[in-house]
Amino acid sequence: MSKRLFNFCAGPAALPEAVLQQAQAELLDWQGKGLSVMEMSHRSDEFVSVAEAAEQDLRDLLAIPDNYKVLFLQGGASQQFAQIPLNFLPEDGVADYIDTGIWSAKAIEEAERYGRVNVAASAKGYDYFAIPGQNDWRLSKDAAYVHYTPNETIGGLEFGWIPEVGDVPLIADMSSTILSRPLDVSRYGMIYAGAQKNIGPSGLVVVIVREDLLGQARSLCPTMLDYSVAAKNASMYNTPPTFGWYLAGLIFKWLKQQGGLEAMQRINDAKQRTLYGAIDRSELYSNPINTSDRSWMNVPFRLADDRLDKSFLAGAEERGLLNLKGHRSVGGMRASIYNAVSQQAVDALVAYMAEFEQKQG
Numbered sequence: 001m002s003k004r005l006f007n008f009c010a011g012p013a014a015l016p017e018a019v020l021q022q023a024q025a026e027l028l029d030w031q032g033k034g035l036s037v038m039e040m041s042h043r044s045d046e047f048v049s050v051a052e053a054a055e056q057d058l059r060d061l062l063a064i065p066d067n068y069k070v071l072f073l074q075g076g077a078s079q080q081f082a083q084i085p086l087n088f089l090p091e092d093g094v095a096d097y098i099d100t101g102i103w104s105a106k107a108i109e110e111a112e113r114y115g116r117v118n119v120a121a122s123a124k125g126y127d128y129f130a131i132p133g134q135n136d137w138r139l140s141k142d143a144a145y146v147h148y149t150p151n152e153t154i155g156g157l158e159f160g161w162i163p164e165v166g167d168v169p170l171i172a173d174m175s176s177t178i179l180s181r182p183l184d185v186s187r188y189g190m191i192y193a194g195a196q197k198n199i200g201p202s203g204l205v206v207v208i209v210r211e212d213l214l215g216q217a218r219s220l221c222p223t224m225l226d227y228s229v230a231a232k233n234a235s236m237y238n239t240p241p242t243f244g245w246y247l248a249g250l251i252f253k254w255l256k257q258q259g260g261l262e263a264m265q266r267i268n269d270a271k272q273r274t275l276y277g278a279i280d281r282s283e284l285y286s287n288p289i290n291t292s293d294r295s296w297m298n299v300p301f302r303l304a305d306d307r308l309d310k311s312f313l314a315g316a317e318e319r320g321l322l323n324l325k326g327h328r329s330v331g332g333m334r335a336s337i338y339n340a341v342s343q344q345a346v347d348a349l350v351a352y353m354a355e356f357e358q359k360q361g
């Protein structure tokens with residue numbers, strides 16, 4: 001028997017064991033068809049049924065309105081950083097971006113290659129420990145769109161609110177927060193999420209885009225990057241990442257079995273309370289983020305003396321608590337507690353943290 005340890009990796013991240021088991025059971029022979037999903041034509045009835053079921057389950061989970069397309073694309077979230085301006089930013093236009101950390105900064109840097117970017121607000125003034133309130137934002141009058149990152153995976157900063165941008169399409173990089181709780185999709189022009197945090201394997205990116213925004217891509221936009229081409233071809237203009245799409249579908253079914261996103265909200269809320277509570281009560285650990293802007297999914301924390309980092313990590317690994325080392329740009333620790341990371345895993349982490357602190361005296 002293989003053993004499964006507690007994996008707190010930021011991405012590619014833990015997947016539900018039940019989903020991996022189902023994929024394993026179906027790997028050689030999917031539903032009696034004598035072949036694996038990986039070996040099927042993407043145009044076959046079998047794969048099309050897998051693809052359509054995945055889309056429908058995602059639509060059910062997020063209550064996606066009918067006037068939104070759901071696309072299953074490639075290139076991860078990072079490719080979207082270019083794809084968004086190529087599709088929505090006219091050559092003489094301006095796009096508003098909110099800077100809250102490393103991922104939003106990457107989106108900004110890439111968009112600047114294609115047009116005028118107005119950084120309408122930045123968390124820099126708070127050392128990226130808090131999200132600037134909307135009263136301090138300087139939105140353009142005529143922005144093509146407003147882009148923001150609801151959850152900064154590295155810094156551990158998360159919006160608890162949806163920006164108010166009037167008729168301007170709001171575009172959100174939800175890579176590390178999608179499906180962690182219910183979401184009002186109708187407030188957005190477009191939502192995108194790299195799969196490897198809460199959806200499935202890396203390489204796949206899910207895009208949810210309002211139909212009326214399609215069809216205005218720049219003439220030099222590569223065909224493969226034009227959302228309207230993808231939409232017209234049901235994400236099969238070329239061969240899509242079929243196995244990732246299939247696995248995403250299994251995750252969506254698993255989420256439905258857990259009770260959908262209201263249930264995930266309850267579970268995730270309990271997990272984050274457990275972990276932040278333990279950090280806040282301790283003398284050894286700290287998290288610098290403004291309490292109302294703390295991420296539910298990515299919890300960075302520091303030890304009072306970073307010379308203890310190595311032994312903390314070694315002890316964690318001995319107990320089967322994996323991938324707690326913080327991002328290289330931030331240091332310290334980070335526990336990513338996505339949907340597939342259970343309360344049991346968080347309890348085990350918190351117990352270890354207390355034990356380690358006690359040992360320091």
Ligand SMILES: *Cc1c(COP(=O)(O)O)cnc(C)c1O
Binds near residue numbers: 011075076078079203
């Ligand atoms: C992980 C992540 C990305 C990058 O995803 P890739 O699939 O590696 O391109 C972008 N944005 C956010 C918020 C992320 O968490």
